[in-house]
Amino acid sequence: MIVVTGATGNVGSALVRELAEIGEKAVAVSRGEKPVDLPGAAEHRRADIGDLDGLAAAVAGARALFLLITGPQLVSGPAPAQVLETIAAAGVRRVVFLSTQGAATRPGSAAYARTVAFEQALAASDLEWTVLRPAGFFSNTFAWIEPVKAQRMIPAPFGDVGLPQVDPADIAAVAAVALTRDGHAGRTYTVTGPEVVTPRQQAAALESALGEPIRFLELTREQARVNLLRFMPEPVADHTLDILGTPTPAEQLVSTDVEQVLGRPATDYAQWAARVSPAFR
Numbered sequence: 133m134i135v136v137t138g139a140t141g142n143v144g145s146a147l148v149r150e151l152a153e154i155g156e157k158a159v160a161v162s163r164g165e166k167p168v169d170l171p172g173a174a175e176h177r178r179a180d181i182g183d184l185d186g187l188a189a190a191v192a193g194a195r196a197l198f199l200l201i202t203g204p205q206l207v208s209g210p211a212p213a214q215v216l217e218t219i220a221a222a223g224v225r226r227v228v229f230l231s232t233q234g235a236a237t238r239p240g241s242a243a244y245a246r247t248v249a250f251e252q253a254l255a256a257s258d259l260e261w262t263v264l265r266p267a268g269f270f271s272n273t274f275a276w277i278e279p280v281k282a283q284r285m286i287p288a289p290f291g292d293v294g295l296p297q298v299d300p301a302d303i304a305a306v307a308a309v310a311l312t313r314d315g316h317a318g319r320t321y322t323v324t325g326p327e328v329v330t331p332r333q334q335a336a337a338l339e340s341a342l343g344e345p346i347r348f349l350e351l352t353r354e355q356a357r358v359n360l361l362r363f364m365p366e367p368v369a370d371h372t373l374d375i376l377g378t379p380t381p382a383e384q385l386v387s388t389d390v391e392q393v394l395g396r397p398a399t400d401y402a403q404w405a406a407r408v409s410p411a412f413r
Contacts, residue, residue, distance in 0.1 A: 134311055135159045135191045135224070137181060138200035140168055142271040143230060146304035147198055148174050156312060161190045182209040184218045191219055196226040196311045199250075207246055207365050212253035219259070226260040226317070228310045230303070233265045233322060234375060237382045243371035251320075260317040262310040267324040267383070268297040268375070270404045273334055275359070280346060280412045286338070287349045288331040289356035290377045296324035296386045299399040306393045322387040326398045337402040341409040353377060 139160030179190035
């Protein structure tokens with residue numbers, strides 16, 4: 133049995149489906165009241181990583197865990213070592229941790245301090261661990277759904293600054309391999325798409341997928357910050373904008389780790405846009 137935390141998110145939901153497709157029993161864990169649509173024999177358990185007793189109950193009986201921290205847990209909560217001790221005491225031996233590229237490229241940033249602390253705690257533990265450090269998610273552009281539907285317009289900052297963003301389904305696929313196959317313990321994978329892509333290029337790909345003209349509106353940093361603060365803590369929002377607007381050379385590098393793990397190229401943004409285009413109609 134494999135437990136997937138953050139099971140209603142873009143990566144977690146794809147991972148639950150991925151595990152079901154390869155015949156693994158998945159336990160989907162979420163902390164909110166959002167309905168959970170589960171495939172096959174997957175089971176749902178409600179828990180919050182910040183509640184160690186609840187976490188212990190959620191992972192009971194599992195051999196492996198996909199660990200994701202989100203929301204308040206990005207900046208506060210039980211010490212990472214306590215979380216891992218709770219997991220290990222419940223019988224989990226293998227952990228795949230969803231970190232972020234910023235943990236490596238901006239390790240001194242307060243926004244990533246807790247994420248870095250989890251990586252360090254894993255390295256010091258007796259668990260079999262794998263760390264995934266993805267670039268930005270293609271699914272972040274779901275934030276454009278409403279303006280595309282209502283105004284055929286895409287608002288975004290830093291229109292011509294490119295990053296090697298990634299399909300969440302590719303992250304899930306890499307996680308599934310690390311959770312179910314040997315040979316990935318102690319490894320850290322940088323998970324990116326196959327190319328650098330700018331917001332303006334993403335808008336053009338969506339326009340092509342929809343077959344309708346879409347206007348690109350470049351936002352100021354402050355306008356974009358107001359939008360981000362609706363769903364992420366202030367330090368995370370500010371450092372997200374730093375990466376989007378002034379990426380380091382390392383943050384613009386394309387990694388081959390997806391292809392090395394999966395034996396196929398990473399999905400590009402145009403492919404992703406074509407797949408999800410009904411959501412924008």
